Amino acid sequence: MAGRALDEVFVAGASGIRLAGDWTLRGLDGLLPALRRALAAVPADANWSLRSIRRMDSFGALLLWQAWGGRWPVALDADEAQRAIIGRIGQVTAAALPMPPRISAVDAVALLGARLLGFVGHLGGFVALLGRLVLDLAHLLRHPRDWPLLEISANLFKVGAKAMPVSALVGFLIGVVLSYLSALQLRTFGADAFIVNILGMGIIRELGPVLVSVLVAGRSGSAMTAQLGVMRVTEEIDALAAMGVSRGLRLVLPKVVALVLAMPLLVLWISALALLGGWVSAWVELDIGLHFFLQALPGAVPVANLYIGLAKGAVFGFLIALVACHFGLRVRPDTESLSANTTASVVSAITVVILADALFAIATRSIGLPV
Amino acid sequence: MSAPLTNAPVVRVEGIVTRFGRNVVHEGLDLSIRAGEIVALVGGSGSGKTTLLRHVIGLTRPAAGRVEVFGEALDAGGAPRRLARQRRMGVLFQHGALFSAFSVAQNIAFPLRELGMMSPREIDRLVALKLEMVEMEPAHALLMPAELSGGMVKRVALARALALEPELLLLDEPTAGLDPDRSASFIRLIRALHRELGLTVVLVTHDLDTLAQMATSVAVLAEGRIVSHASLEDTLALDHPFVARLFRGLQARRSHSHGAGAG
Numbered sequence: 001m002a003g004r005a006l007d008e009v010f011v012a013g014a015s016g017i018r019l020a021g022d023w024t025l026r027g028l029d030g031l032l033p034a035l036r037r038a039l040a041a042v043p044a045d046a047n048w049s050l051r052s053i054r055r056m057d058s059f060g061a062l063l064l065w066q067a068w069g070g071r072w073p074v075a076l077d078a079d080e081a082q083r084a085i086i087g088r089i090g091q092v093t094a095a096a097l098p099m100p101p102r103i104s105a106v107d108a109v110a111l112l113g114a115r116l117l118g119f120v121g122h123l124g125g126f127v128a129l130l131g132r133l134v135l136d137l138a139h140l141l142r143h144p145r146d147w148p149l150l151e152i153s154a155n156l157f158k159v160g161a162k163a164m165p166v167s168a169l170v171g172f173l174i175g176v177v178l179s180y181l182s183a184l185q186l187r188t189f190g191a192d193a194f195i196v197n198i199l200g201m202g203i204i205r206e207l208g209p210v211l212v213s214v215l216v217a218g219r220s221g222s223a224m225t226a227q228l229g230v231m232r233v234t235e236e237i238d239a240l241a242a243m244g245v246s247r248g249l250r251l252v253l254p255k256v257v258a259l260v261l262a263m264p265l266l267v268l269w270i271s272a273l274a275l276l277g278g279w280v281s282a283w284v285e286l287d288i289g290l291h292f293f294l295q296a297l298p299g300a301v302p303v304a305n306l307y308i309g310l311a312k313g314a315v316f317g318f319l320i321a322l323v324a325c326h327f328g329l330r331v332r333p334d335t336e337s338l339s340a341n342t343t344a345s346v347v348s349a350i351t352v353v354i355l356a357d358a359l360f361a362i363a364t365r366s367i368g369l370p371v
Numbered sequence: 372m373s374a375p376l377t378n379a380p381v382v383r384v385e386g387i388v389t390r391f392g393r394n395v396v397h398e399g400l401d402l403s404i405r406a407g408e409i410v411a412l413v414g415g416s417g418s419g420k421t422t423l424l425r426h427v428i429g430l431t432r433p434a435a436g437r438v439e440v441f442g443e444a445l446d447a448g449g450a451p452r453r454l455a456r457q458r459r460m461g462v463l464f465q466h467g468a469l470f471s472a473f474s475v476a477q478n479i480a481f482p483l484r485e486l487g488m489m490s491p492r493e494i495d496r497l498v499a500l501k502l503e504m505v506e507m508e509p510a511h512a513l514l515m516p517a518e519l520s521g522g523m524v525k526r527v528a529l530a531r532a533l534a535l536e537p538e539l540l541l542l543d544e545p546t547a548g549l550d551p552d553r554s555a556s557f558i559r560l561i562r563a564l565h566r567e568l569g570l571t572v573v574l575v576t577h578d579l580d581t582l583a584q585m586a587t588s589v590a591v592l593a594e595g596r597i598v599s600h601a602s603l604e605d606t607l608a609l610d611h612p613f614v615a616r617l618f619r620g621l622q623a624r625r626s627h628s629h630g631a632g633a634g
Contacts, residue, residue, distance in 0.1 A: 025486075025536045026459065032488055057536040057568060058500050062493055081567060092499045097476055097512045333517045334471035 006034045016047025016075065023053050023060030039067035050078035061086045126326050132248045133256060133322070139249070151254035152261075159220040159255075160262030164269060167215055171270035174211060175277025178202065183285040192286045196293060197370075199278040200301035205368070208271035209312035210357055212263060213320060215270075217349035221324040224255050225345035228328025229338045237329075247329075256321040263317030264310040271309065304368030312360055316353045323349040379442055381406045381539050381571045382427055387436035389422055396422055397433065398595035406538075409565060409572040410600075411582045413617060414592030420575040421465065423592070424541055427573070428462055440539070458486070461537030465544045467528035469516040475502070475527050476512035482534045501530040506556060521548040526557070533564070540564075542574040546581045558584050579618070591617075 009021040009031060021027060028035060050056075050064075065086055078086075103111075140147055182198050228251060231237050240247055275297075282288045327345035331338050380403045387400040396419035404410050412420050425431045426438050429445045438445045441456055448456075469478050479498045483489055489497070499509060505526040516524060525548065532540060545561070546554040558581060564570050576582055582589065583603060590600040593613040599606055607618055 025488075026455075029488065055568070058497060059489075059493075059536060062496055062500075066493070085567065088503070089496070089500060092496065092503045097495050097499050097502075097509050100474075100513060334515060336472040 006031055006038060010035055010038050012038070012042065016049060017042055018049045018052060019064075020052035021054060023056040023063070025057060025059040027055065028060065028063070035063070039063065042067060044069070045074060047075040048073050048077065050076070050082050053082065056082055056085055058085060058089060061089045065089045122326070125330065126322070129248075129252065129322060129326050129329070133253060136246065136248045136253050140253075146249065148250055148254050151250060152257050155254050155258030156262055158223075159216065159258055160265060163216060163219055163262075163266060166219070167212060167266055167270045168273045170211065170215060171208075171273035172277035174207065175199070175203065175274035175279075176281045178207070178274075179278035179281035180285060183282055187286065192288065193296065195278075195282045195286060195288060196296040197300040199275060199282070200297050201305065203271050203274045203278065204301055204309050205305040206357075208267045208274060209263075209309050209316060210353070211274075212266045212270050212313060213316040213353040214350055216259070216263065216266065216317070217320050217324075217346055217353065220259065221320045221349045222342050222346050224321065224324035225328040225331075225342045226338065228325060229331030229341055232329065232331045233333045233338065252322075252325045252329075255325060256318060259317035259321040260314050261317075263320075264313040267309055267313035300370065302368045302370055308360070308364050308368055312357065315356060315360075319352050319356060320349045323352055379406060380404060380439070381408075381441060382573065383437075383439040384423070384426065385437045385439075387423070387426060387433045387438070389419060389426070389431075389433050395595060397436075400436070400592075400596045402590055402597050402600065404571060404573060406571050407565075407569050409561070409574070409585055409587045411586035411589050412573060412575045412592060413577075413582065413589060415613065415617075418592045419595070420592055421543055424543055424573065424575055428460070428541060429457070458482075458535050459537055460539040460541060461532035461535060463525070463528050463532045463540070463542045463545055465547070467516070467524035469519075469524060469528055469531070471516050473516075474512065475507070475514050475516070475519070478516070478527060479531045479534050482531065486535065497534070498530075501533055504533065504560065505530045506560075522550065522553050525549060526553075529557070529560075536568070538569075538571060540570050540572045542572065542576075544576060545574055546576065546578050551580075554578070554581065555584075561585060 009019060009023065009028065011018045011020065053060075061082075070090070072090075179195060179199055182195055183192075186192055186195055186198075228237070231251075237247055237251070240250065279288070279290060279293045282293065283290070324345050327341040327348070331341045382402070382404040384400060384402050387397045389395070389397040396417075400419075400423070402423075412423065414420050422431065426433050427440060429438075429440075441459060443456065446453070469475075470481065473481065476495075476498050479501050480494050483494045483497060498512065502509060502512060507523065507526055507530070511519075511523070516527070519527065525545065529542075529545070532542075540561075542561075546557055549557060561570075561572060562585060565572060572585075574581070574585065586603060588601060589603050589606045591598050591606060591609075591611070591614055593611070598611055599609050599614065601609075606614060
């Protein structure tokens, strides 16, 4: 391709313009800037000869039609096939593509309103999903044979058992860091023994449930949304509906039940590992033995805190699963919508969990605090 | 530029072996397609027609054998050379494979934009031209793929495959899911392009009408190899159980009403 010259395709002679070679997208590659300049310099009343052109495609025809200013030149020597190709260009340029609508001030206001209504729509959809779930549960109470046990167990394994390694690692490291930072402060006051209180209260009542929620929302919530979303894209959900299978019963309920069951267990697991990590750090920094640590723990942390932590786990799990399913079922069949809804699912789940955690803090403010 | 109108093979595959796990799909398959041919690739379900097409596109690699496109091995040359070769072929995937986040016009414009040779105005004109070629209204340009019917998806996908003026067009089930009228105009369109541009076309199809009206030759894929690559008449005369089964309907129809349906 190197060393190609303009005169392979374009020759301006005394008798007019003679075109040759391949007037195709590939044939003109590399010559285009020079060719455009040459075409622009041709006078309007020139003679055109296209006889020597070997091949012409619609790109070549488009270049010519533009050079001619959208009209047939007065003097043109071309064969029928070439005229047909160029003629087609001439026809479509008259009927141009519609422009995408521009955004005006009114549209901006309308967009704001649509956002607001969209939020209301989300609330409505969420409540409807919740209602559907309650109805499904009522149905299951009357028809115990319909429990989707297989789906629940599969989900339990996916969101619970498979989440154990990563939550163990995160829990342990958070425990180490928290304990290390506290130990530095406590040592300056000589209050070494209070490390047990800080770790126990902080982790069991607050950090454990919230940490698990963030992990599970990112890990399982996004997976649930994406799964439901792809099932919508591939019309699997429609196929279920066509078979008369309730999507609430088969898709939403197993996920919700599985997370409600798995989350308290994960809270227990991550709290235990965070305490272990905390003890390791306390042992290194403050020389606190395991025996002392375990003995002081029940005194420092009333057992009610454990129940609060587990209850939080169950409620947060419920919220995460419901939010994930809500967004998953709203996915429209295109990639953009899938990614937007998955993002929205994770962000909303974490936000809702933090909000719920604040409500918990208010509701349980007089429970489980050591006197 | 090489002269593409000679009769050198545009696609040549030799000794292709493909396995999926224990399932052997191709066992030493040979096929050679000359420039300007319209070859229909037929075979039973699961006989590896689409897989063969994917080998030619370069999406998958056979376990053994050699794939040559435009006289060069698929992996010959550096990245720019491979890209240039890739741009000489257009592919229509079975389900269209339109980019769902793009509108119809953006889908067709995408390969043109990637090329970086044209102004936005020229791209718009070419998009309008391609849309008209596949008999779509300009008003459809702003629709999203999710809003299109199955037949429209096919036509937009064809317009996108044609955007770069390919020399080799690979069609996977081009007329499946089109109504008979659309399918007839689709066939007319491909034939016209073939005439005007000297396109080479490889199509995988189950539709006997498409095959009878479009193909200049028929390649029959059975038992992991090409058992016959000949004109339709010669293929019909072939004594092979699969061929007999596949073409029974066509033979019956031909003897009833000769030449019906040609538009």
